[in-house]
Amino acid sequence: MGEAAKKLPNIVINPKLCKGCSICVDFCPTNVLEMRGTCVAVKDLAACTRCQLCDLRCPDFAIQVFD
Amino acid sequence: MSTPVSAEKKEKISVPFDYNKYLRPNKLPHIWCPGCGHGIVLKAMLRAIDKAGLEKDNIALVSGIGCSSRTPGYVDFNTLHTLHGRALPFATGIKMARPDMKVIVVTGDGDALAIGGNHFIHACRRNIDLTVLVFTNAVYGMTGGQYSPTSPLGAIATTSRYGNVEPPFDTCEIAKAAGATFVARGTAYHTLELEKTIHEALAHKGTSVVDILDACPTYFGRMNKYKSATHMMETMEKDGTVSVKQVDKLPADKVQGKMLRGVLHKIERPEYCEQYASLVQEKAQGK
Numbered sequence: 001m002g003e004a005a006k007k008l009p010n011i012v013i014n015p016k017l018c019k020g021c022s023i024c025v026d027f028c029p030t031n032v033l034e035m036r037g038t039c040v041a042v043k044d045l046a047a048c049t050r051c052q053l054c055d056l057r058c059p060d061f062a063i064q065v066f067d
Numbered sequence: 068m069s070t071p072v073s074a075e076k077k078e079k080i081s082v083p084f085d086y087n088k089y090l091r092p093n094k095l096p097h098i099w100c101p102g103c104g105h106g107i108v109l110k111a112m113l114r115a116i117d118k119a120g121l122e123k124d125n126i127a128l129v130s131g132i133g134c135s136s137r138t139p140g141y142v143d144f145n146t147l148h149t150l151h152g153r154a155l156p157f158a159t160g161i162k163m164a165r166p167d168m169k170v171i172v173v174t175g176d177g178d179a180l181a182i183g184g185n186h187f188i189h190a191c192r193r194n195i196d197l198t199v200l201v202f203t204n205a206v207y208g209m210t211g212g213q214y215s216p217t218s219p220l221g222a223i224a225t226t227s228r229y230g231n232v233e234p235p236f237d238t239c240e241i242a243k244a245a246g247a248t249f250v251a252r253g254t255a256y257h258t259l260e261l262e263k264t265i266h267e268a269l270a271h272k273g274t275s276v277v278d279i280l281d282a283c284p285t286y287f288g289r290m291n292k293y294k295s296a297t298h299m300m301e302t303m304e305k306d307g308t309v310s311v312k313q314v315d316k317l318p319a320d321k322v323q324g325k326m327l328r329g330v331l332h333k334i335e336r337p338e339y340c341e342q343y344a345s346l347v348q349e350k351a352q353g354k
Contacts, residue, residue, distance in 0.1 A: 017095055021102035021284075026297035052082045056258045057300075059106025060096060064083045 009048045010066040015039045018062035024054035033063075081114045081262065089113045089123065094141050098134075102288075102296025104255035104281025105135055105202055111258050112173075112200065113142070115265035126169045129158040131183060133175035134209045134283075135202035152183025155190045158197050166340040169269065170196070176203040177215040180236050184216075191245035194273045195339040199247075200265065201238050201276065204283040212286030223290040242276040243332045249275035250332040255282065256304035257328065267330060273338050280304050280326070 011032070020038035029051060034043040040063060054063050090113075099105050116126065126144040130136035132151035139146030145168075149157045154172050162170045179187050179201045190197060206224055207213040214224035214231045217238065221230040242250045249271040253261035261279065268275035282288060282299035293299045309322055311329035 019096065019101035021296050023102060023296055023300070026295070055082045055084075056110070057107055057255075058110075059099065059103055060101075061086055061090070061106070061110070066083050 006046075007067070008045050009050050011042050011045065011048065011054075012064045012066065013040055013042070014062045017060045019060050021059065023057050023059065024063055027053050027057055029053065081118060084110075084114050084117070086110065086113055089116065089142055089144070091141055091143050097141055098137055100208075100283075100285040102282065102284040102299075103134070103208075104204065104283075104296075104300070105138065107255040107258055108135075108200070108202060108261065108279050108281055109138055109141070111253075111255075111262040112138075112171075112265055114262045115269060118262070118266050119269045121169055121269070125167070126171060127158070127161050127165075128171050128173060129154045129161065130173045131175070131178040132209070133178045133207070134204070135173055135175040136178060138173045152178050152181070153186065154178065155183060155186040155197070155199070159190060159193075159195055162195055162197060162340060163343070166196075166344065170198070171269075172197055172199045174199065174201055175207075175215075176201055176205065176217040176238065177207045180216040180238060180241070188241065188245040191242050191247040191274050191276065193339040194246060194248055194336050196272055197274055198265075198268050198271075199242075199274065199276045200268075201278045203238060203278055203280050204287060205235075206283050206287040208283045208286050212283075212290065218287075222287070224286070225290075238276070238278040239327075239331050242274075242278075246274075246336070247276045247332070248273035248334050248336050249330070250278075251276070251330045252278045252280070252308070252326065252328050254280040254300075254304035254308055254328060256300045257308075260310075260328070264330065271333070273336060280308065 018039045022035055025033045030047040032044050032048045033040050128139045128144045129147045130139050131154040139148055154174050158170045158172045203217050205218045207215050211225055213226040216236045218231045239250045251264045253264045268277050284296040288299050308328040309325045311327050
């Protein structure tokens, strides 16, 4: 399967719930996320390994990763 | 940096999880500060409850006063937000009236061990079937960052500007000494392990106490020179604890001064409600 055909995960961020603590950004092992102002944003979706650490350690119910 | 979860483990993990099933979504966002560990613990608790297959209407979540005690406001169970330190007496009452119900107590370290210290030891002594989750952030966050019974020696707080001189309590040792039949410790950093520990605590018959270390970046973190919530989680929770399964394999210098994590004590002892019910039945039959 070529790189282009690789299925990307769907990272759902709720900006109304995100408080900008940056825990998800710091713990992401492949640097997928970044802070934009006081809310998290996706920087490099293709690098996501679906490890779910951002979801597991988000205290605010603000981020989830779906297949 | 954390390593990614392997494919084998990934199949077992319970995320993505539909938290809205158990939440009152109109109550969010919660009041906890950015980076507060309580939200992480709440999520682990919800996943553990789901794993245990408990009915929403069959759970009573009881809390006292404090940051951690705001938890029942956000979840769609039978919830009770009670007096400071008195969550355990209320929970005991619920359990006595409805022994079929699963009663969970969420409480902070100050709430459980200082203001409600006597209730805590007596609930453990009775071995009544309650699951007690103690959110240990080592500070009274809601009232402005006073030091608590679990603040480490030398910690700066608003009431210990030159460092705390009182030695801290070890929640697990107290619970064990007082007679709790299931005693465990988890951290917000090791969130999957915490989920497993809470699941095990829910399955246990008798008083189960889980001491959960989480970070208060706003008060404890700022006053004790932690850079961020992540820094607190890495230094206090990851580097400050060692798993009870690994402790024998590690050299002594890597274990020294660290807290043990995992199930620390598990025994079987007659449960209070059952003993009480059998006594009532015995007397009703005129024996």
